[in-house]
Amino acid sequence: MKAENCRDWREWLGAYALGHLPEDERVALEAHLEGCPDCRAEAEALGSVAKLLPHADPSRFETAPVPPPALAGRVAAAVGAERRKAWLRRLRFRLTLTGATAAVAAVALAIFVLPGGSQSGPAEQVSFGSLPPGMKIAATLEPRAFGTQIHMYVNGVPSGTLCRVFVRGAKGSRLSAGSFRYRWGGDEEAVLSSALDLSRTKAIGVRVGHRTFVAPVTTAEASNPDKEIREETT
Numbered sequence: 001m002k003a004e005n006c007r008d009w010r011e012w013l014g015a016y017a018l019g020h021l022p023e024d025e026r027v028a029l030e031a032h033l034e035g036c037p038d039c040r041a042e043a044e045a046l047g048s049v050a051k052l053l054p055h056a057d058p059s060r061f062e063t064a065p066v067p068p069p070a071l072a073g074r075v076a077a078a079v080g081a082e083r084r085k086a087w088l089r090r091l092r093f094r095l096t097l098t099g100a101t102a103a104v105a106a107v108a109l110a111i112f113v114l115p116g117g118s119q120s121g122p123a124e125q126v127s128f129g130s131l132p133p134g135m136k137i138a139a140t141l142e143p144r145a146f147g148t149q150i151h152m153y154v155n156g157v158p159s160g161t162l163c164r165v166f167v168r169g170a171k172g173s174r175l176s177a178g179s180f181r182y183r184w185g186g187d188e189e190a191v192l193s194s195a196l197d198l199s200r201t202k203a204i205g206v207r208v209g210h211r212t213f214v215a216p217v218t219t220a221e222a223s224n225p226d227k228e229i230r231e232e233t234t
Contacts, residue, residue, distance in 0.1 A: 006032075006039050013039070017046035126204055128215045132156075137213055139204055140189075147195040150177055154208060159184030161209050167194050168203040168214070182208075 009032050015021040016029055033040045121143045128137035135156040142149045154163050165177040178192035194201070198217075205214035 006036060009036070009039055010042065013043050013046050016043060017050040019050075121198070124198060124217055126215050126217060128206075128213050131213065135208075137206060137208070137215075139206075139215075141198055141201065141204065141217065143198040144193070147193065148177075148198045148201055150192045150194060150204070151189040152180070152192060152206065153189050154182050154206065157182050157208055163190070164207040165190075165192050166205050166207075167196050167201045168205065169196050169200050170202070177204075 009029060012021055012025060012029050016026060021029065033043055124141040126139040126141065131137060138153045140151040150165060152165055159182065161182045162179060163182055164179040167175050167177055169175060175194055175196050177194040180190040201217050203214050203216050205212060
């Protein structure tokens with residue numbers, strides 16, 4: 001009989017050799033031993049050892065060896081080293097996965113954060129006109145090293161209305177600056193950001209619900225006097 005088929009039976013052999021096996025289990029095991037020479041040989045070997053146990057003198061047993069004091073430190077160091085290796089492998093894997101994403105982000109920044117733009121300067125105040133009665137929209141644009149920081153203020157719309165903010169650059173290019181939801185009774189600004197430099201931002205817009213409002217940025221008008229930028233409402 002294969003060893004894996006005898007695994008459960010062999011767990012009983014020690015108790016059987018010592019005579020501690022319950023009657024029903026003993027009968028079942030002996031029936032198995034009659035047809036399994038491998039288990040029978042192991043039972044006989046254990047039986048011989050069990051007969052010698054009463055003659056053993058515990059006083060003559062040697063004290064169990066004590067591990068050296070430095071063993072625990074060596075084991076801990078080995079475990080720590082393996083953990084560091086595993087962490088480095090996971091880190092290299094993550095860096096490999098994010099490498100393509102980082103490259104795309106670098107290209108995007110190269111496109112929208114154009115060289116020569118200002119990283120500091122006065123903030124630009126923008127007010128939106130031609131709004132429905134009771135609605136107010138205003139924005140403050142501040143130059144930053146990464147592009148432009150936008151403080152957007154919307155009021156007088158239904159609570160929960162989704163507001164999507166965007167900026168326009170050269171040749172009418174449109175770049176999203178994020179979104180937020182207006183909450184009734186709230187009188188706080190939403191702080192967003194854009195990678196487009198303020199000196200190259202020609203207009204700022206916000207889509208409130210299903211309507212879009214666009215206002216020109218005077219900084220862009222000053223740097224582009226020949227190009228007229230008008231306020232839009234759709």
